[in-house]
Amino acid sequence: SSLFGHVEPAPKDPILGVTEAFLADPSPDKVNVGVGAYRDDNGQPVVLDCVREAERRIAGNLNMEYLPMGGSIKMIEESLKLAYGEDSEFIKDKRIAAVQALSGTGACRLFADFQKRFLPDSQIYIPTPTWSNHHNIWRDAQVPQKTFTYYHPESRGLDFSGLMNDIKNAPDGSFFLLHACAHNPTGVDPTEEQWREISHQFKVKKHFPFFDMAYQGFASGDPERDAKAIRIFLEDGHQIGCAQSYAKNMGLYGQRAGCLSILCEDEMQAVAVKSQLQQIARPMYSNPPVHGALVVSIILNDPELKSLWLKEVKGMADRIIGMRKALKENLEKLGSPLSWEHITNQIGMFCYSGMTPEQVDRLTDEYHIYMTRNGRISMAGVTTGNVSYLANAIHEVTK
Numbered sequence: 001s002s003l004f005g006h007v008e009p010a011p012k013d014p015i016l017g018v019t020e021a022f023l024a025d026p027s028p029d030k031v032n033v034g035v036g037a038y039r040d041d042n043g044q045p046v047v048l049d050c051v052r053e054a055e056r057r058i059a060g061n062l063n064m065e066y067l068p069m070g071g072s073i074k075m076i077e078e079s080l081k082l083a084y085g086e087d088s089e090f091i092k093d094k095r096i097a098a099v100q101a102l103s104g105t106g107a108c109r110l111f112a113d114f115q116k117r118f119l120p121d122s123q124i125y126i127p128t129p130t131w132s133n134h135h136n137i138w139r140d141a142q143v144p145q146k147t148f149t150y151y152h153p154e155s156r157g158l159d160f161s162g163l164m165n166d167i168k169n170a171p172d173g174s175f176f177l178l179h180a181c182a183h184n185p186t187g188v189d190p191t192e193e194q195w196r197e198i199s200h201q202f203k204v205k206k207h208f209p210f211f212d213m214a215y216q217g218f219a220s221g222d223p224e225r226d227a228k229a230i231r232i233f234l235e236d237g238h239q240i241g242c243a244q245s246y247a248k249n250m251g252l253y254g255q256r257a258g259c260l261s262i263l264c265e266d267e268m269q270a271v272a273v274k275s276q277l278q279q280i281a282r283p284m285y286s287n288p289p290v291h292g293a294l295v296v297s298i299i300l301n302d303p304e305l306k307s308l309w310l311k312e313v314k315g316m317a318d319r320i321i322g323m324r325k326a327l328k329e330n331l332e333k334l335g336s337p338l339s340w341e342h343i344t345n346q347i348g349m350f351c352y353s354g355m356t357p358e359q360v361d362r363l364t365d366e367y368h369i370y371m372t373r374n375g376r377i378s379m380a381g382v383t384t385g386n387v388s389y390l391a392n393a394i395h396e397v398t399k
């Protein structure tokens with residue numbers, strides 16, 4: 001028998017498979033509101049001006065040397081300031097073990113592998129629902145998963161009491177995966193007050209919070225505001241883990257620029273933990289890519305470029321917020337019998353519409369509209385040019 005005859009075709013990825021189907025569709029009316037990637041009002045991908053300027057500054061004088069296993073020190077420094085705060089005591093005390101990672105996915109995976117290696121009996125509580133790849137990451141790291149209540153379908157909001165119950169009922173010292181802001185796919189975030197209650201309960205239970213922060217700045221338009229959950233936990237004295245990504249908020253999708261950080265008890269522990277994170281990276285990819293890290297470092301380290309970035313990331317967030325309003329208004333104008341309040345109550349890249357897989361299939365089959373079957377709409381794919389077409393189709397399949 002042939003060597004690889006038993007290898008079955010892999011199932012389509014629930015998110016990236018939608019992009020493939022969209023690209024294969026010849027219809028001129030097709031609309032892609034599947035993958036969470038920003039598009040401008042013409043439906044085109046965007047390279048931010050701050051990124052183009054950073055590229056101009058490094059053009060030609062790039063060296064192609066290896067980065068250290070832990071990645072670019074400068075990029076890590078800038079990333080920690082963004083997540084933990086410019087004046088963070090934890091940065092000053094060198095208590096944070098941090099390595100450059102292959103974007104947010106790579107940061108989550110490094111953490112999951114670290115968790116498996118050094119806390120082999122631990123498991124991880126993952127919100128219901130969550131970004132589909134979270135399950136794959138901790139599965140492949142062989143860390144057992146549990147789920148915790150998060151989304152409340154009836155109100156299309158947060159099931160806070162269900163969430164708090166699950167936090168209370170989990171064994172002491174459990175690991176929890178938390179979306180720092182712009183929860184994917186629901187667009188539902190705890191309020192500041194709710195984050196404070198969650199943080200308090202985590203102290204009582206000695207739980208460990210691992211924040212996946214893939215959208216800092218992209219949710220509210222203000223990176224400081226979008227880091228509020230992390231800052232609350234830090235003020236309460238928690239040790240945390242954090243996965244950062246520059247895919248969405250800096251548009252560096254394909255550059256795979258991210259950072260994994262773990263707040264340790266002291267500098268010596270941070271040095272040990274960082275050295276072990278590097279030990280995991282070395283046989284996996286040896287060291288991370290140099291280009292994206294350089295772009296990030298130049299932008300965040302230069303006050304002029306950083307303020308340009310802040311303006312541009314707010315611009316992206318504002319456009320999405322504008323499309324939320326437009327989509328809701330179009331549905332209301334069509335006389336939809338349903339409430340669409342959640343479209344503007346939710347935040348970040350996604351609207352969790354509440355549509356069923358069958359309704360999503362009809363949108364694709366009858367209207368060439370592509371979204372994940374859980375009814376998640378990537379709002380960045382909505383433009384002034386397609387919002388009424390999209391609203392009409394949604395109305396037709398939901399009325």
Ligand SMILES: Cc1[nH+]cc(COP(=O)(O)O)c(/C=N/[C@@H](CC(=O)O)C(=O)O)c1O
Binds near residue numbers: 105133212
């Ligand atoms: C919560 C979350 N975490 C991490 C990532 C990974 O991003 P990276 O490019 O590795 O930095 C994504 C990407 N989400 C979108 C794209 C994807 O599925 O990869 C999405 O949900 O469409 C997330 O939504």
